[in-house]
Amino acid sequence: MVLAAASVAQGVVQQIVSGLATGGVYASLALALVLIYRSMEALNFAQGEMAMFSTFIAWTLITQVHLNYYLAFALTIAISIAGGVLIERTIIRPVEKAPPLTVVLVTLGLFFVVNGLAGLIWQYVIKAFPGPPGLPRVPLSAGGVFIGVQDLFLIGVTVLLLLVLFAFFQYTKLGLAMRAAALYPETSRLLGVRTSWMLALGWGLAAGVGAVSGMLIAPLEFLDPNMMQPILLYAFASAVLGGIENPGGAVAGGFIVGILLALIGTYVPGARDLRLAFGLVIIVAVLLVRPSGIFGRMHVARV
């Protein structure tokens, strides 16, 4: 009896650990969504596709150009940031001042364009994406719970990403200007901030963060132009759950969704195929019960 209970607990912990790893992927894509939502109050439906495109760039750099994995990783982030800025300047800028719904529709269009472009360049054939080299293949274990070194890498990169972004927004002049421009565009312009470029930079950062999520998930799944679509849904769920305006909340939301999906996939019979539906259930439930998310940003107000 005691032994059985212990092994059940062990199994649950095991699922939580593996959920944390995939949660990291949802978290980083959710972070990308939050970056754009905070500056334009619009969800970027093309975020997943942009991440997929970045991942194909990484794949090309690693397997075709034969660059070192970590160098390719960094280079892909840089290329993605530039690409995100370029997309904002060319496609989003004309609708910058339009209502959020217009922006959302444009990102939907962008979704199909990026997907089609990736299919055109790299074909709709699944490819294997290498994992980070140099990491031990043997999983670590503690108290009968196993965790892959690659999973740890994934969690670590996600947390690092959040910390870097936090430091950027909190401690740099540019980060401060981006926050000001997002919240108070008119006053910011009077203070000399080129708010339109801040928006472009926001898209750049989002594209860079999204690229990380694509490169993290690709070794676990396969690389193909449709790979990010379910992940985008989970990222939406994560962002909504954590608070769509709160970067830290979105990351926490990502880890929570990862854990929930792992638990449900394992312990609810037949639920593995219902994972996508479950993502939707989270979105609807949060929007109904607590629209600002569990870590929704508190607006301090003088009463």
Add this chain to the structure above:
Amino acid sequence: MALLELTDVQASYGPVKALHGISLKVEEGSIVALLGANGAGKTTTLRAICGMVRKTGGNVLFDGQVINTRSPEDVARLGIAHVPEGRGTLAQLTVWENLKMGAYVRRDGAAVKRDFDRVVDYFPWIARRRDQVAVTLSGGEQQMLAIARALMLRPRAMLLDEPSLGLAPLVVRDIYRIIETINREERTTILLVEQNARTALAAAEHAYVIEVGHIAVEGSADELASRESIRKSYLGY
């Protein structure tokens, strides 16, 4: 030569003409008041200067240079600090972050550092409450913060939109004392928009009264304040 000069400036909001030809001069180092009733076009005049409203005619000159088509971002870089209607408090940012944003366009880091100290000399409470979120400040404090933020630009000219709005008389007095000190000590040229004519005339050297988009009366502040007919018909006191 006037530091800031408007000649026959016209502006519209869509089909509605808001400014029918405003001409005014602000001499370097002076305080000029722009008075008038609600909706007369005072705020629009300031917005036309800083490029927030597109001008349909006339010229805005700053230091002899035509700046008609400059964006607000570029007008700030010329050294014109605009404290907008409603103070433009960056409400969810801290007091200190508000000040930092005031110096956003400046590249002279060492001088900016000194200016933080200078601003704290003007407003000692800022040092104690620098990490407080600006929305928690009182109205008077927010107005002071807006002026402090404008000072961080080390501006040649300051445009102040109704600094007395919604504040208690004692607070208004403090704020005007600071405005006059800034003008005297920093040689900052100030264009002041006010509904509160009595207070503004006491601080200004020269004043313009604006009425439905055009200048109705102008003169030295003393002269306007002393003529009862003008006070009664335009200034309401």
